[in-house]
Amino acid sequence: MAGTSGADATVVGGSGGDGSAGGSGGAGGDGGKGGAGAGNGGDGGVGGKGGAGGNGGDGADGNSMSVHDGAGGNGGDSGDGGVGGKGGNGGTAAAGTQGHGGNGGNGGLAGVAGDGGDGATGTYDSRLIGGGDGSGGGTYGVDPTGGAGGSGGDSGYNGAGGAGGTGSGISFSGSTSLTVGSGNGGNGGAGADSGWSASSPNGGDGGVGGDGGRLGNGGTGGAGGAGRVGAEGSGGLAAGDNGGAGQVGGTGGSGGAGGKGGSEFGNGGNGGAGGAGGDGGVGGTGAEGAVGNALSNDIGGGNGGDGGTGGAGGVGGAGGKGGTAAAGNAGEQGHGGAGGDGGTGGIAGNGGDGANAVNPGQAGGAGGNGGDPGAGGALGKGGAGSVEGASGVSGGAADHGGNGGNGGNGATANYRRGRRWRGRRWWQRRPGWRRRRRWKRR
Structure with missing residues (x-):
């Protein structure tokens, strides 16, 4: 029997309810969505044997009264043979930090790991705040596919992009069998273009890509935002007057560094x-x-x-x-x-x-x-x-x-050095022995 989903929060800032565990063969319930005004999403329930883990609830968006944000709930772990739940996505704040995505659920024996949730995207109202970071995928059982890291959120007004999540790592099955993960790192979020005000001419930096799992590839870094082109200087008012100096152009945001490749190829x-x-x-x-x-x-x-x-x-x-x-x-x-x-x-x-x-x-x-x-x-x-x-x-x-x-x-070719002197006398190994031998014969 499948688990029941957690209830969505009904009060401002309240967290969503967690999903309940599924029975044998049943999926875990999904986590509830967080309440408006920075409520966190609930965690997904654990799946029964053969059942999938519940998905984490999404974090709530902040309202105009909230400074912070809601984080996505974590995905539930699967039962044996099931798929781990996906982490919830982070909520977007009205005027504060952006929500982080939840972690993906772990896969059970012969199960597949869930992907991490995506970080929230910044808004115009979030000022200099960047996008939220994506969270990592879960670890897995026997199945070689690891969970992918979530993507970092794109930045809001003049902010930097969020970092991508890390792909999954390694897991043991039983006591001796080692399996390897292939979860790729999440991509970094894009940096924002420059703002319109004179105090913010520069573009935001792109987020760094997430590191790959054991066999996974690193995520691509986010693109930097464009800097504002400087305004043209004003012309002279009277004859012989010099024209005004042009405004200095803004610097474009730097691209995010790529994520490091997994530890095995x-x-x-x-x-x-x-x-x-x-x-x-x-x-x-x-x-x-x-x-x-x-x-x-x-x-x-x-x-x-x-x-x-x-x-x-x-x-x-x-x-x-x-x-x-x-x-x-x-x-x-x-x-x-x-x-x-x-x-x-x-x-x-x-x-x-x-x-x-x-x-x-x-x-x-x-x-x-x-x-x-x-x-x-x-x-x-x-x-x-x-x-x-x-x-x-x-x-x-x-x-x-x-x-x-x-x-x-x-x-x-120094690994063959031992064969080179085979059959020679000790004095024949010394440098210059042929020249000295000819001198003694005169």
Whole structure:
């Protein structure tokens, strides 16, 4: 039998009721919605055997009297074989901080984890407050799919975007069986464009992407908001008068950094694009690829994320460095991410470096390409190729005028050193023994 849903709050600021647990095969009840004026959503009920967990209730929106917000309720855990409940979404405040999304429910044995709730989006009335953060997905049972992190909320008036939630991690089944999660990190929220007042000419920064779960990819950083273009100076009133100085343009918001890849072959998230503006936003930096795990056979490192595009006059973000495979594994090394393109008149970002090889006979990762410069901008440099592999892998080829990266050095074959002196006498191993031998014969 399914559980009953929690009641919605009826009083201002009250929390919604929690859902009840489901019987065998029944789903847990959903959490109730929070009451107006910053009420929190109720938690979802636990699912019975084979039943899904209830979804968390959404946090209530704030009213004009409330400073704060409602947070989303947590999703309920599922029973064996069921799906975890989704976390509730955060409520939007009228004039305060934005609500955070609830955490996703955990999956039971052979169950799937629930996704985290999304952070609330800022409003015009929330002034300098950014969007709420997304919450992480739950952990899972035997099923390899982890819960995804919720997306960060976009910002309100001139605020910064919220951070994306983290994807799920690892779980044990029974006492020995280790499973891996593939939950991706949530994307960062976008930064707001500049406000209309003279005191707020700059765009808001984008939120950072959430980190990926064990096998998951990092989330993409949010884009920065646009800065306001400066007003034109006034003309002179009389003959010979100088014209007024133009207003300085606002700076575009920086793009959010990409989330880090999961701990086992997850790729780094891409950096968010920088906002356009008077001085141009800087593109977000691509995240570094994950390092291979010792438990992952034949799995290499993750690729670095690409850098974000710079705003007008802004610098493109640097590409992330590729991840390194674990020692003893035969997997490929992570490639560096491509550098972000520069805005008009802006500088292109540099490509990320390829990861170094760790084993003899293993090729390293290639460097990423340099970005494309804007009109009149400087070139992006390609990332360096890796070193210490069987042969160095060259850096990225020149891309749209970017300089190619340097090739990596070939590895020294020192792992065969023992065979080289087999059958030689001790004095023949000393440097210069042939020259000294010829001198004694004269």
